[in-house]
Amino acid sequence: xxxxxxxxxxxxxxxxxxxxxxxxxLVHSSFVAYPTPRNLNYWWTFGAILSMMLxxxxxxxxxxxxxxxxxxxxxxxxxxxxxxxxxxxxxLRNMHAAGASMFFFAVYIxxxxxxxxxxxxxxxxxxxxxxxxxxxxxxxxxxxxxxxPWGQMSFWGATVITNLFSAVPxxxxxxxxxxxxxxxxxxxxxxxxxxLHYLLPFLIAGVVVLHVWALHVAGQNxxxxxxAKTEKDTVPFTPYATIKDAFGVSCFLIxxxxxxxxxxxxxxxxxxxxxxxxxxxxxxIVPEWYYLPFxxxxxxxxxxxxxxxxxxSAIIVLAFLPWLDTAKTRSxxxxxxxxxxxxxxxxxxxxxxxxxxxxxxGIYVIAGRILTVCYFAYFLILLPLLxxxxxxxxxxxxxxxxVLAKYGKKAASIAVAFVVAGGLVAGGAQNARADEQETPPSxxxxxxxxxGKYDRGSLQRGLKIYKExxxxxxxLSYIAxxxxxxxxxxxxxxxxxxxxxxxxxIKDGPNxxxxxxxxxxxxxxxxxSPFPNEQAARAANGGGLPPDLSLIAxxxxxxxxxxxxxxxxxxxxxEQGPNYVSAILQGYQKRPKEVTLPEGTYYNKYFPGHAIxxxxxxxxxxxxxxxxxxxxxxxxxxxxxxxLMWAAEPQMEARKHLGLQVFVFLIIFAGLMYFTxxxxxxxxx
Amino acid sequence: MATLxxxxxxxxxxxxxxxxxxxxxxxxxxxxxxxxxKVFWRGKxxxxxxxxxxxxxxxxxxxxxxxxxxxxxxxxxKEGHEQWLVVIGICTHLGCIPIxxxxxxxxxxxxxxxxxxDSSGRIRQGPAPANLPLPPYQFVSDTKIQxx
Numbered sequence: 001x002x003x004x005x006x007x008x009x010x011x012x013x014x015x016x017x018x019x020x021x022x023x024x025x026l027v028h029s030s031f032v033a034y035p036t037p038r039n040l041n042y043w044w045t046f047g048a049i050l051s052m053m054l055x056x057x058x059x060x061x062x063x064x065x066x067x068x069x070x071x072x073x074x075x076x077x078x079x080x081x082x083x084x085x086x087x088x089x090x091x092l093r094n095m096h097a098a099g100a101s102m103f104f105f106a107v108y109i110x111x112x113x114x115x116x117x118x119x120x121x122x123x124x125x126x127x128x129x130x131x132x133x134x135x136x137x138x139x140x141x142x143x144x145x146x147x148x149p150w151g152q153m154s155f156w157g158a159t160v161i162t163n164l165f166s167a168v169p170x171x172x173x174x175x176x177x178x179x180x181x182x183x184x185x186x187x188x189x190x191x192x193x194x195x196l197h198y199l200l201p202f203l204i205a206g207v208v209v210l211h212v213w214a215l216h217v218a219g220q221n222x223x224x225x226x227x228a229k230t231e232k233d234t235v236p237f238t239p240y241a242t243i244k245d246a247f248g249v250s251c252f253l254i255x256x257x258x259x260x261x262x263x264x265x266x267x268x269x270x271x272x273x274x275x276x277x278x279x280x281x282x283x284x285i286v287p288e289w290y291y292l293p294f295x296x297x298x299x300x301x302x303x304x305x306x307x308x309x310x311x312x313s314a315i316i317v318l319a320f321l322p323w324l325d326t327a328k329t330r331s332x333x334x335x336x337x338x339x340x341x342x343x344x345x346x347x348x349x350x351x352x353x354x355x356x357x358x359x360x361x362g363i364y365v366i367a368g369r370i371l372t373v374c375y376f377a378y379f380l381i382l383l384p385l386l387x388x389x390x391x392x393x394x395x396x397x398x399x400x401x402x403v404l405a406k407y408g409k410k411a412a413s414i415a416v417a418f419v420v421a422g423g424l425v426a427g428g429a430q431n432a433r434a435d436e437q438e439t440p441p442s443x444x445x446x447x448x449x450x451x452g453k454y455d456r457g458s459l460q461r462g463l464k465i466y467k468e469x470x471x472x473x474x475x476l477s478y479i480a481x482x483x484x485x486x487x488x489x490x491x492x493x494x495x496x497x498x499x500x501x502x503x504x505x506i507k508d509g510p511n512x513x514x515x516x517x518x519x520x521x522x523x524x525x526x527x528x529s530p531f532p533n534e535q536a537a538r539a540a541n542g543g544g545l546p547p548d549l550s551l552i553a554x555x556x557x558x559x560x561x562x563x564x565x566x567x568x569x570x571x572x573x574x575e576q577g578p579n580y581v582s583a584i585l586q587g588y589q590k591r592p593k594e595v596t597l598p599e600g601t602y603y604n605k606y607f608p609g610h611a612i613x614x615x616x617x618x619x620x621x622x623x624x625x626x627x628x629x630x631x632x633x634x635x636x637x638x639x640x641x642x643x644l645m646w647a648a649e650p651q652m653e654a655r656k657h658l659g660l661q662v663f664v665f666l667i668i669f670a671g672l673m674y675f676t677x678x679x680x681x682x683x684x685x
Numbered sequence: 686m687a688t689l690x691x692x693x694x695x696x697x698x699x700x701x702x703x704x705x706x707x708x709x710x711x712x713x714x715x716x717x718x719x720x721x722x723k724v725f726w727r728g729k730x731x732x733x734x735x736x737x738x739x740x741x742x743x744x745x746x747x748x749x750x751x752x753x754x755x756x757x758x759x760x761x762x763k764e765g766h767e768q769w770l771v772v773i774g775i776c777t778h779l780g781c782i783p784i785x786x787x788x789x790x791x792x793x794x795x796x797x798x799x800x801x802x803d804s805s806g807r808i809r810q811g812p813a814p815a816n817l818p819l820p821p822y823q824f825v826s827d828t829k830i831q832x833x
Contacts, residue, residue, distance in 0.1 A: 159780060178693070182702045184728030192696065278728055281781035283796065361812070598787070609796075 006033070030216055035234035036241045037222035038684060039403045043113040044220070045248025046106050052249055053103040054208065058201050060096040061145075068148065070194035072187035075150035076275040080478050080551075083651065090651040091260070091658070098259035100142050101267045104290035106252070107135060115321075116342050118330030119221040125322040127214040130207055132319045137204045139291065139315075144197040146288055150190060151272030156285045158185045158193070164298075167305040184278065224402035225330030226395055233399035235684050243680050247673035254666045261659025262450055262572050270557035270577070273648070274547075283608075284359055292356030293349050297375065299360045300368035310372065317379045324379055327387035334393040338386050341378065348374045354562075439558050440583030440606050443638070445575050447645060450660065453653055454646050457627055459490035462643020465623050465636055470549060473541060473614075475529035478550035479647050482523040488653035489646060498523050542600045544613030553577035553641065553648040577648065578641040580606065585637040588616040708833025710825060713769065721785045723774060726832050730774040731820055732785055732793070732806075733830070740791050740804035741767055747803070754816045758805040761816070766824055771832070772806040773820050778813035793817065 007025040009015045018024050067086050069078040082089040111131070114120055120128035147158045162179050166172040181188030219228060228234050235241070259266060267289060271282045287295050294311050301307035317324075332339040352371050358364045396402040446455040463484070466476065481501035485494045492500070501521035506528060509516035521528075529548075531537035538545050547555075557576040560568055568574070587606035591597055601611040618636045629635055646652070698706065706727045713733070716722055721734035736744075744758040762770060776783050776795040783802060788794030789810070790803035800811030807816040822832045 156780075163780070177698065178696045180698075181696055182698050182728065183706050186728060188699070188702065279723075279725075279730055279782060281776075283781075285780075 030212075030237075031242075032236065032238040034216065034237040035219075035228065035231075036237050037220055037228050037399050038233060038235050039222050039224055039399050040220065040241070040244070041223055042244075042248055043109065043117075044222075045245050045252075046110040046113065048245035049106045049249055049252045050103070050110060051208070052252075053099060053106055054201070054205060056095065057099050057103060058205070060092050060099065061198070061201065063092055064096055065194075065198060068194075070148070070191050072150060072190050072276070075148065075190060077478075079149045084478065084483075090264075090655060094260045094264040094655075098256065098264060098267065100145060101259070101288070101290065102252070102256045103138065104142065107138065108290070111135070111318075112346060114221075115345075116332045116339075117221055117223055118225055118325070118327075118332065120322045121325070121330050122322070124214070124218045124221060127211065127218055128322060129319050130211045130214055132315070134204055134207050134211060135318075136315060137200055137207065141197060141200040141204065142288065142290065144193040144200070147190065147193045148197060149272060150276045152274040152276055152280075152282050153269045153272040153285070155185060155276035155278065156282055157287055158189065160285055161287075162189070164308045164311075167308045169305070186278075221330065222399060222402075223331060223333060224396050224399055225334070226397075226399060226402070229398055230400070239680050240684060243673065243677045247670065247677045250666060250670040250673050254663070254670060257659065257662050257666060261655055261662060263569065263574060264655070265554060265574060266569065270555055273551040273555035286357050289353065289357070292354075293352035293375075294356075296352040296356035296368050297372045299356075300365060300372045310376075314375060317376070321379065321383075325383040325387060327383075327390065327392070329392040329395060331395070334395050335386070335390055336393065337390045338383075341382055341386070345375075345378045348378070438605060440576075440579040440587075442573075442575070442579055443582060443641075445578055445642070445645075447642070447652060448575055449572055450656060452656060454488065454490075455642060456491040457629070458639045458642040459646055460492075461625055461627070461629060461635075461639040462641075462646075463490055464625070465618070465640045466549070466643060468623055469617055470640065471527070471530060473530055473537075473546040475531075475546075475548040476527040476550050476647060477529055477548055478526070479650075480524060480526045481521060483650060485523070486650060489650060490643075494523070501525060504528055542613060546614065549644055549647065551648045553581060553645040555648075556580045575645075578645045581644055582637040582641040584612075585618055585640065586633055706833075708831050710829055710831050713828045713830065718768070723785075724832070726820065729820075730782055731832060732770070732772050732774045734770040734772075734785065734804075736768045736770055736804055738768075743791055744803055744805035744807075753808050754814070756805075756807060756816055761805050761807070761819060763824055766827075769830070770804070770806060771820060771822050771830065772817040774817065776800055776813055777808065777815040777817065778811070783817070 007018070007022075007028040009018055009024060014024055064082065067078065067082045067089065069075055079093070083093050084090075086092075114128065114131070143157075143161060147154045162176055162185065165175045165179060168175055177183065179189070180186065181192060222228075269286060274282075286292075294314055297314050298307045298311040301310050327335065327338070329335055332342050348371050352368070352375065355364050355368045355371065360368075396405060446453060446458070466474075481497050481504075482494075483497075484490050484492045484500060485497040501523050504521035504525070504527075505518045506521045506525050507516055508519050511517055530546075531540060534545060554577050558580060560573075560576070583606040584604060587604045589603055589605050591603040595603065595610065597603060597611045601613055602615055603610055604612040618633055618640075620633050621631045623636060624631050629639075709724070709726055711722075711724055711733060713735070716733065716735045718735050719737045719740075721732055723730050723732055725731070741758070749755045749757065759767075761772075774782050774785075774793070778795065778800050781795050783793035783795040783800070785793055788801040790801055792804045792806060792809075793802040795801075795811065795813065800813035801809050802813075802817055803809050805816075806819075808814070820832055822830050825831050
């Protein structure tokens, strides 16, 4: 891509092809001989990381599409079928779902790096704008992808985001109808989003080729921000950059694998394990974390149209960056003021992200407005102003000089910025915590942590409780009798599972006479539901709907709040669901005097709003166990919560087991890459 | 341009969706005084409430100037059918679905952010900016309405 190649093949076959299509020369000049600045730091490996992530997303996405059904009635169940029944389906799904977050995480670092080192400045304006286009396409792709599982957050997120277009004057409503293909988000919407979600990544790949092309024409920027002049300033891409990128990628994979194998639901929303329901809105509609700063900007402006314009402007303004920042010095390393304001800007973005996840009330709205002003002021006022008033420090004469110079203050300034950011977030979190609900107490679970396994006895007791008590009202429709004999499950034999199934009457048919009939259950059958449909279930339960319990341990959660959600990442705490289930069963109390309850409800300490329609289902001594476990409510609560966790996450043991192997491999691989990199670079430093 | 049109037009609601979104008729006879039903029209929940005398009186006795989004109760129901309130049950705050017969105003209560609407579907308290919108509807007979 950068001029005629000096590639001289010796192999006759390659020679033959090369004369007709110089593809090997192209690869050689772009990724082997291509001169790359000697002083690139690890922030520059995120380009390679992003290329890998795009590949991973396309590969896993194409495979998932082979098993996924884009129909409003079937989509949710097909995703569960992927996770439960497809071989390694849980792995592919986790890779794809966590991969989207990793992709955005990497792209934000890539963008902030470009911002800090002035990578958008002449002659790299087109390169930068292509990057902004990729980012926009990524946002569209990510949004549509999040709709596909067709959970509550998918549905309502799609409703809120598509409704943004209704703010357009005069034709807004027509545009929204056009997007929906109906009068509300529905099956046509899901179908077209699936089609576009499949298409857009290939468009991204196309723009990435242009991005790389533009990069190889202009040459890479570098931390010093001075152009490479002589041979001494550069090293060939291979092996120097290749091995450094390989090390960066392997470190990133460790981070990525942590989510895939140990924290697959950490970045998601519990509400998305509830199937989409157009009749019920989740209490807080929150987009994925990577859209939160823009969501905060949208909500901080009281006028709907102005809010939408502000949100889109917040992204579009990036494309004008090359002309807003006119400073001659590229790298913020040599711009004392720009450097400080850059870190303040990073903090502003993080805080906007935090606010985007909070309810739009009180102090959060005011803080959101202030930060929105800060966001735009950085681009529209500060950067143009700085280039006029700031006196930059002298830049090194060449990249080679930069490599030889020592600089040590960097780490200190980054540390200060992080402390400031942490303090601000903490300060923000302390405010406006008025109607705090009592959170369920954390319990000790055998399945917690990286080596966690389900307690077989507890699973079997939980199954007994479900069968004798819960199943009178609650369905368990994603679990088949065969699952009782699955590895990592309650540990029954295939024969025991078949015997268990034969106790149930399953409706089948029609037979040759055209009649439905009942027959004993088979292992392939699913647990029958206690009610034929939602209306019957509501009618029998005073208007309340007993939820299906298959996913309840993942569909219920509670706020962990700052700073706990950060610690949770390291401790792998993700047992909010079982804690909640267990707490609800033990949370029935006498109604306090000052509380009034609607008719037909009961007071429960841990139920949001305290008024629960379900009467206390379990009391001491209600179910007896054969294994001598105490017939007490705490024991019941523990066992049923364990059982429901297994029902929600039946492949957890396989996941954690494979995770350990992958981690051992990745750590060794990253170590090898590190030492190879040191060896390769020994003479270049 | 004409070549492009089919590629844009196909995205609009198809024939079956339009047919399903045609006006619907709702029989009011099963709804006793003080009760309500929720029907779906074009994917939107529509509350039909048979208001009690007390509810109507409450809705009419309120000072208009004290309302965040002033509108008379008369303008929100059909003349001669004062006890019937027909509103789209989508909170004007962030699109949640309020619960009927809850809250301090004998009307609707939105569980998401605590907006309260009165027995005329008007916003009285909470973050929502506007009253619950009215769907297009008319009385076909005394006991039947057509929505749409």
